[in-house]
Amino acid sequence: MPQISQILETYASQFFWLLIVFGLIYFTVSRVMLPKVEATMDARNRKIADDLAAAEHARAEANNLGDSGAADLTAARTAAQAKSAAAKVKAATDADARLAKADAEISAKIAAADADLAKATANALAGIEAVAAEAAADIVAKVSGAKVTSAQATKAVKAVMSHG
Amino acid sequence: MAGESGKIDPMYQFKIEPLAQLQLGGYDVSFTNSSLFMVLVLGALWVFMAGGMKREMVPGRWQMAVEGATGFINNMLTANVGPEGKKYVPLVFSLFMFILMANFMGMMPFGIVPGVHPFTITSHLTVTAVLALFSFGTVLVVGFWKHGLHFFSLFVPHGTPWWLLWLIPVIELFSFMIRPFSLALRLFVAMTAGHIMMKVLAGFVINGLNAEAAWVPLIVSFPAFLLMIGITLLELLVCAIQAYVFALLTSLYINDAVNLH
Numbered sequence: 001m002p003q004i005s006q007i008l009e010t011y012a013s014q015f016f017w018l019l020i021v022f023g024l025i026y027f028t029v030s031r032v033m034l035p036k037v038e039a040t041m042d043a044r045n046r047k048i049a050d051d052l053a054a055a056e057h058a059r060a061e062a063n064n065l066g067d068s069g070a071a072d073l074t075a076a077r078t079a080a081q082a083k084s085a086a087a088k089v090k091a092a093t094d095a096d097a098r099l100a101k102a103d104a105e106i107s108a109k110i111a112a113a114d115a116d117l118a119k120a121t122a123n124a125l126a127g128i129e130a131v132a133a134e135a136a137a138d139i140v141a142k143v144s145g146a147k148v149t150s151a152q153a154t155k156a157v158k159a160v161m162s163h164g
Numbered sequence: 165m166a167g168e169s170g171k172i173d174p175m176y177q178f179k180i181e182p183l184a185q186l187q188l189g190g191y192d193v194s195f196t197n198s199s200l201f202m203v204l205v206l207g208a209l210w211v212f213m214a215g216g217m218k219r220e221m222v223p224g225r226w227q228m229a230v231e232g233a234t235g236f237i238n239n240m241l242t243a244n245v246g247p248e249g250k251k252y253v254p255l256v257f258s259l260f261m262f263i264l265m266a267n268f269m270g271m272m273p274f275g276i277v278p279g280v281h282p283f284t285i286t287s288h289l290t291v292t293a294v295l296a297l298f299s300f301g302t303v304l305v306v307g308f309w310k311h312g313l314h315f316f317s318l319f320v321p322h323g324t325p326w327w328l329l330w331l332i333p334v335i336e337l338f339s340f341m342i343r344p345f346s347l348a349l350r351l352f353v354a355m356t357a358g359h360i361m362m363k364v365l366a367g368f369v370i371n372g373l374n375a376e377a378a379w380v381p382l383i384v385s386f387p388a389f390l391l392m393i394g395i396t397l398l399e400l401l402v403c404a405i406q407a408y409v410f411a412l413l414t415s416l417y418i419n420d421a422v423n424l425h
Contacts, residue, residue, distance in 0.1 A: 002178040003289050003356065010180045010198070012191035014290040017199035021206045022298070025262055030254035033213040037234050038253075040219045040227075047221065
């Protein structure tokens with residue numbers, strides 16, 4: 001086994017070169033290069049953590065905005081409902097008032113028309129009496145040859161009409 | 165790989181051969197094939213880390229791999245030691261990446277180039293012992309630095325009955341002192357045993373193909389080759405697991421030193 005049989009001849013060389021090489025590894029690789037690699041990793045980890053925190057912050061903000069937006073929406077809806085209810089009430093009263101006015105006008109017109117109609121009927125009735133009296137006098141004269149005064153004729157017509 | 169007699173020696177892969185002679189203060193510090201692979205590991209680690217240094221916010225594949233490795237060690241220490249564990253990330257990362265790269269470098273198929281063979285640094289006790297001492301030494305220094313002599317309370321766990329006070333500290337001290345040995349031996353033995361097994365199986369394949377009897381390749385070489393594929397995959401897994409175990413135990417020991425149970 002050369003490891004043991006050669007140990008006395010080679011230990012000095014082994015120690016010497018191992019110390020040189022391991023010293024170089026320790027002082028160049030582990031003391032100079034390693035911290036730079038670790039600094040890069042730390043910077044990356046910090047950046048990731050920062051970005052995550054920023055994203056979390058933005059999310060919280062967005063949630064707040066959404067909440068206040070919903071509140072605004074509710075308020076606007078309530079206001080709009082109140083306005084539309086008021087408008088409905090006003091429109092109803094207006095319509096009632098107008099309806100009442102129109103009713104009154106129409107009633108007045110109907111009353112006037114009724115009066116006209118009554119007058120016209122009275123006139124017509126009066127005309128009919130005169131015509132009937134005249135016709136009655138003519139008929140009497142033709143049938144009997146007797147002269148009937150218009151007063152008598154009118155009297156007779158009135159008596160018939162009131163019975164009749 | 166092949167000995168003089170044409171036999172395949174599974175231990176040859178662990179042999180250290182000097183590539184350039186070098187003396188320093190009376191010690192032989194020649195640049196060997198082991199040193200060469202240490203330097204290769206260092207280069208591979210540099211390339212790997214440099215590929216992850218683009219520092220992009222959205223990482224590419226390579227940067228992802230590097231960040232996966234650093235994040236793995238970082239999590240291990242944070243989970244086992246707590247926030248204070250961050251201080252020990254460089255040490256544990258160095259140990260983990262060095263062992264991982266060395267294990268994998270020893271599995272590379274450099275053998276397809278004639279005359280070249282891969283060398284597994286971590287299959288040498290001299291190397292794993294030094295790595296274990298880095299781990300254990302850190303625990304000792306941190307423990308005494310932070311807690312002074314109070315560090316010895318580590319050997320008296322909470323809730324020890326008074327009538328066991330003569331025994332428990334001895335056991336705890338023993339288990340504490342054995343840590344560097346278990347760290348070093350575990351890695352050394354795992355890598356050595358795995359590589360020996362692979363070489364023995366590879367020897368079956370090659371010797372079976374060279375046999376004179378025609379049935380031998382079919383009966384010996386082919387099943388051995390199939391087994392070899394499985395064992396190679398298993399060995400790759402062991403490479404990663406051993407690096408993980410070393411790093412995990414080191415972070416657990418550091419936790420003892422920092423938090424005293």
